[in-house]
Amino acid sequence: MKLSVCYMVKDEILSLPESIRNTLPYVDEICIVDTGSKDGTLGYLSDVELSEKKIKVQMYSWDDNFSAARNKSLEMATGDWILVLDADEWIDKAHYKKIRKLMTQKPESYLFTIMHFMQDPHWVVNPKVIYGQAIRLFRNNGYKYEGIVHNKLTIDNPANVDTLGVYNFEYKGRHKVKDKAVQNKRLMDKKIKAEGWTQRNCIHYADIYRQVWNWHKDDPIVAKNAIKYLNKSLEIKHNFKMVEVRNSLLKEVEHVESQRKSA
Numbered sequence: 275m276k277l278s279v280c281y282m283v284k285d286e287i288l289s290l291p292e293s294i295r296n297t298l299p300y301v302d303e304i305c306i307v308d309t310g311s312k313d314g315t316l317g318y319l320s321d322v323e324l325s326e327k328k329i330k331v332q333m334y335s336w337d338d339n340f341s342a343a344r345n346k347s348l349e350m351a352t353g354d355w356i357l358v359l360d361a362d363e364w365i366d367k368a369h370y371k372k373i374r375k376l377m378t379q380k381p382e383s384y385l386f387t388i389m390h391f392m393q394d395p396h397w398v399v400n401p402k403v404i405y406g407q408a409i410r411l412f413r414n415n416g417y418k419y420e421g422i423v424h425n426k427l428t429i430d431n432p433a434n435v436d437t438l439g440v441y442n443f444e445y446k447g448r449h450k451v452k453d454k455a456v457q458n459k460r461l462m463d464k465k466i467k468a469e470g471w472t473q474r475n476c477i478h479y480a481d482i483y484r485q486v487w488n489w490h491k492d493d494p495i496v497a498k499n500a501i502k503y504l505n506k507s508l509e510i511k512h513n514f515k516m517v518e519v520r521n522s523l524l525k526e527v528e529h530v531e532s533q534r535k536s537a
Contacts, residue, residue, distance in 0.1 A: 275377050276302040278353030278414065282343045284336075285313040286361035289446045294329075296364035301357065304329045305350035309336040309343050338461060341419035348418070356414050363388075363442045372438055373411060381433035383412035390442045392488060410440060423461035424478045448489045455486050476507035477516060484523065494527045501527075 279301045283290055298304060308316060308331060316331065330350055334343050348356060355377045359365075365373070376384055385407050392402040409427045419425040447454075459482050466475050480503035487497040504520040507513065 275355060275374075276353035277355050277357060277373070277377065278302065278351035279304045279357045279359055280344075280347035280351055281306045281359055281361060282309065282340070282347055283307070283311065283315060283361045284309045285311050285315060285450075287311075287313045287315050289362040289443065290315055293359065293361055293364045296367065297359065298328060300367060300370035302328070302353055303351070305347050306331045307334045307343055307347040307350070308332070309334050338464070339422045340461075341421050341425040344419040344425055348414075351414055353414055355411060357411050359410070359440065360442065362444065362446050363440050365438075365440055369438055372435075376411060376435065376438075379433075382415065383409050383417075383427070383429045383432040384438070385432045385434045386410040387436065387439040388442050389439050390444045393445050394443075404444075407434075422465055423458055424474075424481075451486055451489045455482050458482050471506065471510070473507045473510040473513070476503050476510065480504045480507065484519070487523070487526075491526070491530055494530050497523050497527045 279297055281290070281293075281304065283306060294304065306329065310333075332346065332350060334346050336343070344358075347358075357365075357373070386409075388406040388408055388410075390404040390406065392404060395401045409429055409432045412427065412429055412432075417427060417429050419427055459479075462475065462479050462482065466479070469475060480500045483496050483500035483503070487493075487500060490496065501520055501523050504516050504523075507516055508520070
């Protein structure tokens, strides 16, 4: 069975080359949708092993819709299965044997653990890692993403694979955090205007500020905004995980403010 990897990229020259080097030898094709890179990303791709015809690239005019761009990459895939990666991600080469085995099983899709490295693991002792989960491997059966931002794959009941993880080197994109926050806030404002303040929308809005706070601890107001929208989500419905996130942010803010007072 054939495995296609799908990327959606923009200005990823700092991370995409490494991701492709760690992916290309173990898959049957790579499908890349570029939404308007200006940093030489496509120039790099022209020098990769295109002679093998394993890499396909399409330009896509950005229309404020992450799902539309993601879905364009899925349309390019000719494999029996699709693996979705971001430009700053890759999977340990030893795990591709497990992935091939999963492709012979009955489930339509699989949840992978996403390990977000907030610091360079090669030189930082005990790097900060944030864990999450997402559907990354699924049959090429016409499934689509939904949502203009924080897109979600329309597949129910994915199988959970605890032993398989995606390495997300988030620290490489820290220079774009504030720009992404501005874009995501604008898209979330559109989404909230259409849907209202659902619990999911409150959490996603809080996450915009939380991600900025992860890299810019000099402004506690950013974290307080995240806390504000987490509290708003909890008013709609209690969620133990969100309580933990909120309490963790409260402790961080208290620590930063106490350091300021003692300085």
